[in-house]
Amino acid sequence: MREKLTVIKVGGKIVEEEATLRQLLNDFAAIDGHKVLVHGGGRSATKIAAQLGIESKMVNGRRITDAETLKVVTMVYGGLVNKNIVAGLQARGVNALGLTGADMNVIRSVKRPVKEVDYGFVGDVEQVDATLLSDLIHKGVVPVMAPLTHDGHGNMLNTNADTIAGETAKALSALFDVTLVYCFEKKGVLRDENDDDSVIPQITRAEFEQYVADGVIQGGMIPKLENSFEAINAGVSEVVITLASAINDSGGTRIKK
Numbered sequence: 001m002r003e004k005l006t007v008i009k010v011g012g013k014i015v016e017e018e019a020t021l022r023q024l025l026n027d028f029a030a031i032d033g034h035k036v037l038v039h040g041g042g043r044s045a046t047k048i049a050a051q052l053g054i055e056s057k058m059v060n061g062r063r064i065t066d067a068e069t070l071k072v073v074t075m076v077y078g079g080l081v082n083k084n085i086v087a088g089l090q091a092r093g094v095n096a097l098g099l100t101g102a103d104m105n106v107i108r109s110v111k112r113p114v115k116e117v118d119y120g121f122v123g124d125v126e127q128v129d130a131t132l133l134s135d136l137i138h139k140g141v142v143p144v145m146a147p148l149t150h151d152g153h154g155n156m157l158n159t160n161a162d163t164i165a166g167e168t169a170k171a172l173s174a175l176f177d178v179t180l181v182y183c184f185e186k187k188g189v190l191r192d193e194n195d196d197d198s199v200i201p202q203i204t205r206a207e208f209e210q211y212v213a214d215g216v217i218q219g220g221m222i223p224k225l226e227n228s229f230e231a232i233n234a235g236v237s238e239v240v241i242t243l244a245s246a247i248n249d250s251g252g253t254r255i256k257k
């Protein structure tokens with residue numbers, strides 16, 4: 001039987017606020033067994049870019065990343081956010097190691113080709129080194145992955161954190177029995193975004209497409225669900241979208257094959 005592994009993805013709103021981040025780190029530290037944490041930080045990047053006089057532009061939930069924006073996201077995701085999380089986990093007895101995709105070549109990507117939209121320095125994941133992650137994990141290390149990749153030619157690329165989590169979970173599912181948990185500030189995928197108690201307990205791809213057509217699911221939830229369906233169809237055992245403070249409970253929305 002394969003060993004179990006949990007991949008937790010935590011988004012911008014949770015990592016930005018001290019209280020919610022503290023709670024998340026406590027809950028993450030309490031997870032038994034092998035685990036990986038993937039973080040975002042989009043809101044922090046937008047805030048710091050604004051302080052530097054750089055305007056942020058998002059299209060389809062992805063940041064248009066020009067050369068100046070790439071410098072900001074590299075500093076914010078690879079530096080500030082990643083190292084705060086690593087230090088917080090070390091304080092909780094978790095032997096965390098912060099990684100961007102460039103570190104030990106763990107995630108190689110290719111610059112997204114220009115079609116209708118020029119996303120700039122945004123990377124599409126080509127390869128995740130699951131063997132390296134597995135070796136680290138078996139040494140007792142807990143990888144903490146930033147939403148940055150590299151192209152192998154000396155360039156960092158910005159990559160959506162939901163995609164990093166999905167691709168990492170997919171690659172690790174060749175070696176482990178993987179559960180992928182997307183946690184954010186709501187109880188799950190909601191039928192009515194303004195009603196916290198309208199959680200959709202299970203969702204199929206056909207239902208998802210209908211909800212998008214009806215305008216029930218929109219914005220950042222679309223890439224999260226697209227990555228979820230890709231992961232469940234590529235060998236990840238379980239994918240859940242849930243409240244950050246409930247990662248150890250059984251609530252939220254489960255993705256059905």
Ligand SMILES: Nc1ncnc2c1ncn2[C@@H]1O[C@H](COP(=O)(O)OP(=O)(O)O)[C@@H](O)[C@H]1O
Nearest residue numbers: 011012013184188189190216217218219220221
């Ligand atoms: N049906 C829905 N249920 C829950 N959230 C939704 C729904 N449709 C859109 N959303 C939005 O998706 C957002 C989550 O995506 P995103 O902002 O990218 O989160 P994160 O930074 O945690 O990845 C929520 O904050 C919410 O505003």
Ligand SMILES: CC(=O)N[C@@H](CCC(=O)OP(=O)(O)O)C(=O)O
Nearest residue numbers: 011012040041042062063160161
């Ligand atoms: C290409 C792209 O869009 N990258 C994302 C990476 C951060 C992210 O995904 O953060 P959240 O999980 O907090 O949204 C961005 O720069 O916003």
